[in-house]
Amino acid sequence: MSSAPAHLPPAVLMQGVVKRFPGVQANDGVDLRVLKGEIHTLLGENGAGKTTLMKILAGFYQPDAGDIQINGRRVVLASPKEAFAQGIGMIHQHFQLVGNLTVSENIILGLPGPFRLDRAQLETRVQALAETYGFDIDVRARIWELSVGEQQRVEILRMLFRNVEVLIMDEPTAVLAPQEIERLFGIMRRLKEEDKSVIFITHKLEEVLEISDYITVLRRGKVMSTVRPDKLRQDRLVSTELARMMVGREVILEVGKQPQEARGELLRLVRLSVRGDRGEVAVKDMSFQLAAGEIFAVLGVAGNGQRELVEALAGLRPVQGGQAFLMGRPLAEDRAALAYVPEDRLHRGSIPAMTLAENMALTRRREYTAGPLLNHRRILDDTRRLIEAFHVMAPGPETLARQLSGGNLQKLILAREFARQPALLIAEQPTRGLDIGATEEVWQALLRQRRQGGVLLVSGDLKEVLSLADRVLVIFRGQAMDIIDLNRDQNLDRIGPLMAGLKIGT
């Protein structure tokens, strides 16, 4: 048990919670018990019902059956507002921030207050709160200017501003680099010290073991078990054990990467410079070469120019200086041989309101065109085939993309970009928020691409990079720190300092 006295009622008690969606039983009689001052982790595959359960607790969904008690009192949480009133706040996987407003404006959004907005006073209060928790954030910055990691801190700050007692975080670490995760855990431990409860959804097992007091494993809408990590910690096979509990089958975490000869230059960057949203230099004089037959990783803490670099290569952001060549020809002239799997799979990689077939045609529409016409039958057949080949869990090609879970959507996008048979595939945070099963499939797909061409992998997940990449470029503040050849150089201690901007004599 945690530090709270045993006689106190649990902060959250959910009993027999049932939630159905058309065609899906998302929660099927779920029990959850979270004490005050406890960090409780929800584990499970994509689509296991973790997010649904938490959205019920945060007042976004109404359960079809079941009971919720907060501090021993039965409550009905009919809206997020009412959940807030009970001290429950949720940070979603997709942040709920208004891009054009400043940090402090976002924090008071939806709160009652006087008609006149006292900006100076507000900013002082937000700044003070931020400093209390050791957040380094400019309260006057506009959200769109911030990196994903910074935006997450704004979300946490927003919850703290509302005095939440139970903080729900849906995959908060998926976007963060190792240092940032440590910082987040620091915050979580502070919350715990103040007797607040944290419910934490994640797929990363090491994190679970490091931070959790209790772990609840969900599968297909049901609780498989509730365990304490301190017991599991002694077990050498902890990771496999938990992984098996989640997915319900043995998962091999080794990717089985075969050594492979690099086959000649694919992508070459010559002193490439790109500006960020605020006009600042986001990528500065970046040069590197990527060969066919290798996975080349760009590793760095979020917000150090990765996004701008990828957008420039994909043609979504103007290049400020320097040049990029794909197979010897200027990239700006012809991007046909380049495919890009974006980090934002919901709004950049796909169109939620369109069908899977239409999404499949999004980047491949030229292949399906005869004269001015689209060949719908071929699109449908192709989609059906790819859904099967990539194990996308979907009723059929006419399903709307918004109905897919994150992992399935990612597999669909990968299937689409693969089908274009690109020479170079850019994969941006390709396994962010995916469960182990889906992550493994994505990794295998990237290794297949390595056989056919090259991969530029942009990731903040050190483990992913070390498992997959042949070479790693560490970037810091838009500059290339160093390139490490993982096939030769096993001295990985350098990577951490490099990510933090420290260049130690090599």
Added chain:
Amino acid sequence: MRISLQKRSRQPWWFGSLVVLTGVLVALVFVGLLFMWVGVNPWQAYLEILRGAFGSADNFSEVLVRATPILLCGLAVGLAGRMLIWNIGAEGQLVLGAMAGSAVGLFASPHLPGILVLPAMLLAAFAGGGLWGLVPGLLKARLKVNEIITSLMLNYVAILWLEHLYFGPWRDPAGRGFPGTALFPKVACLPRFWGTRIHLGFFVALAAMVVIWFLLSRTRWGFEIRAVGAGPEAARYAGIPINRHIIWVMLISGGLAGLAGIGEAAGIHLRLQQGLAAGNGYVGIIAAWLARLHPFWIGVIALLLGALAVGGDQLQIVTQVPSAISLVLEGAILFCVLAAQVIKDYRLVLKRGPRP
């Protein structure tokens, strides 16, 4: 006591239609109360509207006449709406189309072979409306100027320009001061059918409806337009040339409204005169959104709105209630159906007790 909205999770297939029909019913009840207030039996009033619109083949032909410009303007607004472009300027594009087509009909027709006059007029009308739509389109694509403002403002420019023409240089010298151009020569009038006022423009509108549907649902161009509307960021990612599409869509959108204009001028009034800009461009916005931007539904809605207008005229004749009541009814229906679409997706929950 307070009200909150909750998203509905499950609903049977007929639920949506039922809610929308209920919305229409609520609007009818509301306007019925209005009838009672002005001392008219609502049953009789609605009966007269129905009789006026559908009472005879002749009456119904007028419904189709009224529906023609609404359909074309609805398609104009709807096509742009599919890629999230708000063309509020169909009214002005209609006027420009009428002007350009009329210029051909009035001044160029003697120099053209008879068989080419009508095609040339339609083409000119399409081009005139299209160019007027192109202005906000280019401004949006090149300079990111908000198309709602520019297209709306150009309506006033177009209407004033039209007035200048028929009050000034184009005024009929034999018209004894009547503000309008001379009647079109016979070759420049759109043919009418079956002894009614149904003119060639009606069939042009039907054809346009099918063409727009085909473009949107069967061609790559239409797919790209829909993709831009449904997911602008994904469309940019997929390399869809958004700005080029904005320009083409506004050209075609304006062209459709322009066809509505020449239909009214050369099919109904047979000259340019006051009353050409009768608000069809705005009614088109209503039609497009009630139809949720689907071409065939725009056709259905245009027919109903036409029926309402004709029925309103009949009502005025019989009961002396101003025919403007049909505009009130139109507004009430729009309001209630849009509200119903919210109710379709959300459940209203009444709650007792103080705010938390």
